[in-house]
Amino acid sequence: MRYVQEQPRQTVVHDTVDVLVVGGGPGGLAAAIAAARAGMKTMLIERHGCFGGNMTVAGVESLAWYRHEKTLDTEGIGIEFERRAFQMGAAIPEVQSDSYALDTELFKHVADVLVTEAGVIPLLHCLAVEPIVIDGVVKGVVTESKSGRLAVLAAVVIDGTGDADIAFRAGVPCVMSPIGERQAVTMTFNLSGIDTHQFLSYVAEDPATYGDWGEDWAQQSSEEERRMFSPYLEKQFRQACPAEHWGFGGSWSTITEDGQATYLNLVHRAGIDCTSVADLTTAEIEGRAQVLEVIKAMNSSIPGFEHARLRNYGMAIGTRESRKITGEYTLTGTDVLGEGRFPDSIGIFPEFVDGYGILRLPVTGRYFQIPYRAMVPAQIENLLVVGRAVSGDRTAHAATRNMMCCAVTGQGAGIAAAAAIKQGRTCRTVSLETVRKELDRQQVRYT
Numbered sequence: 001m002r003y004v005q006e007q008p009r010q011t012v013v014h015d016t017v018d019v020l021v022v023g024g025g026p027g028g029l030a031a032a033i034a035a036a037r038a039g040m041k042t043m044l045i046e047r048h049g050c051f052g053g054n055m056t057v058a059g060v061e062s063l064a065w066y067r068h069e070k071t072l073d074t075e076g077i078g079i080e081f082e083r084r085a086f087q088m089g090a091a092i093p094e095v096q097s098d099s100y101a102l103d104t105e106l107f108k109h110v111a112d113v114l115v116t117e118a119g120v121i122p123l124l125h126c127l128a129v130e131p132i133v134i135d136g137v138v139k140g141v142v143t144e145s146k147s148g149r150l151a152v153l154a155a156v157v158i159d160g161t162g163d164a165d166i167a168f169r170a171g172v173p174c175v176m177s178p179i180g181e182r183q184a185v186t187m188t189f190n191l192s193g194i195d196t197h198q199f200l201s202y203v204a205e206d207p208a209t210y211g212d213w214g215e216d217w218a219q220q221s222s223e224e225e226r227r228m229f230s231p232y233l234e235k236q237f238r239q240a241c242p243a244e245h246w247g248f249g250g251s252w253s254t255i256t257e258d259g260q261a262t263y264l265n266l267v268h269r270a271g272i273d274c275t276s277v278a279d280l281t282t283a284e285i286e287g288r289a290q291v292l293e294v295i296k297a298m299n300s301s302i303p304g305f306e307h308a309r310l311r312n313y314g315m316a317i318g319t320r321e322s323r324k325i326t327g328e329y330t331l332t333g334t335d336v337l338g339e340g341r342f343p344d345s346i347g348i349f350p351e352f353v354d355g356y357g358i359l360r361l362p363v364t365g366r367y368f369q370i371p372y373r374a375m376v377p378a379q380i381e382n383l384l385v386v387g388r389a390v391s392g393d394r395t396a397h398a399a400t401r402n403m404m405c406c407a408v409t410g411q412g413a414g415i416a417a418a419a420a421i422k423q424g425r426t427c428r429t430v431s432l433e434t435v436r437k438e439l440d441r442q443q444v445r446y447t
């Protein structure tokens with residue numbers, strides 16, 4: 001490894017806030033809105049030009065595709081994302097569930113409105129590069145943007161980067177699955193030129209089910225789940241593709257009357273480390289090429305897709321998994337599949353697990369509680385971590401990575417940060433009674 005010595009420099013303080021949230025995905029967005037609603041001067045910084053994280057950047061439409069008749073769902077800002085999107089014409093009924101599929105372009109505006117209404121100070125095109133840590137306490141972050149290098153100081157920093165960038169650089173112990181076992185990345189895409197009627201008739205004649213996801217998944221699913229409809233394509237590619245592309249397969253989502261298919265989640269690239277800029281570059285370039293191959297296969301094998309053509313790729317490659325912090329508590333598979341209950345619960349999430357070969361749909365009303373301690377890093381004060389980077393084992397991650405659950409952890413952290421500041425305590429020692437008063441006021445279900 002070769003090094004250069006950078007010159008010491010003074011960095012302009014751009015602003016001082018109560019709560020600084022880094023990363024505007026479902027976790028960070030909910031955290032910022034919750035903290036601002038709890039009366040805090042709150043800033044939300046995001047490296048891209050829009051908020052939403054995977055919802056907008058990767059174009060993931062299905063915020064609550066797990067929801068069925070008996071699902072006992074969470075309440076809070078995540079549900080508000082869905083309802084508000086519907087009210088603003090940015091969502092339509094989702095194809096496999098009792099939920100809405102987001103219009104992920106329009107959701108950029110929905111997120112702007114939610115942020116503005118809550119009084120959050122937005123800062124887009126702004127990459128957080130370094131936490132400011134003094135004696136084990138986070139005091140803010142240094143950012144890079146077109147304005148140069150700027151610092152933002154804060155009483156509490158919430159890491160919503162998905163990759164625990166801030167926590168990791170602050171010295172919080174983090175874990176990553178071995179590269180060969182990590183969830184694949186996906187370049188999502190949208191198509192135009194679909195014969196909608198022909199495709200939907202084909203699906204109606206021969207509907208796929210969750211059982212078609214393959215034998216690995218079936219081992220963990222009930223017979224009822226395996227028989228349920230799933231908007232899934234795979235067998236078509238086995239017939240149409242050369243053997244090297246047999247990994248193609250996954251879900252379709254919205255098919256519009258005017259012949260567009262959006263949020264096609266059909267190509268996967270394993271072995272990518274999303275904390276490596278070289279790997280991310282490979283994933284982008286290969287992802288775009290993979291998409292063109294799968295479109296060719298769709299043209300030849302899927303009725304209604306004969307004349308389909310690329311409308312656009314997702315804004316960037318979609319990450320499912322990278323770093324997770326080691327928190328004061330590490331949520332386990334036993335917790336999420338065993339209706340875990342915790343004295344420090346800040347929210348609930350239905351028993352929905354999707355990843356590592358486990359598919360458990362919440363068709364029963366079972367749910368687990370999410371402990372606040374999973375967001376509190378084992379070391380470093382006044383830093384909380386939300387979204388897919390919260391502390392959990394692999395099976396727990398397959399639940400907490402879901403966007404609605406990311407919003408639960410985000411809202412809980414935003415509220416806890418506000419409570420800690422009001423009490424003059426650290427995030428580690430905040431009184432849960434005060435946190436729960438605000439959870440109640442914001443109508444979050446946590447029992």
Ligand SMILES: Cc1cc2nc3c(=O)[nH]c(=O)nc-3n(C[C@H](O)[C@H](O)[C@H](O)COP(=O)(O)OP(=O)(O)OC[C@H]3O[C@@H](n4cnc5c(N)ncnc54)[C@H](O)[C@@H]3O)c2cc1C
Pocket residue numbers: 022023024025026027028045046047048051052053054055057058060061062063064065126127128129160161162163165185186188265317318319320386387388389401402403404406
């Ligand atoms: C292809 C794909 C399909 C998926 N399908 C589903 C699904 O159907 N349903 C579901 O619920 N979940 C799904 N997921 C998972 C889900 O999208 C993610 O787990 C979830 O979005 C994680 O939310 P988050 O807020 O933790 O992080 P993210 O959504 O990744 O958001 C993190 C944000 O932080 C920003 N950021 C990162 N680093 C910095 C930095 N240093 N400075 C400033 N900003 C930064 C990023 O730009 C981003 O906007 C899918 C994921 C992928 C990739």
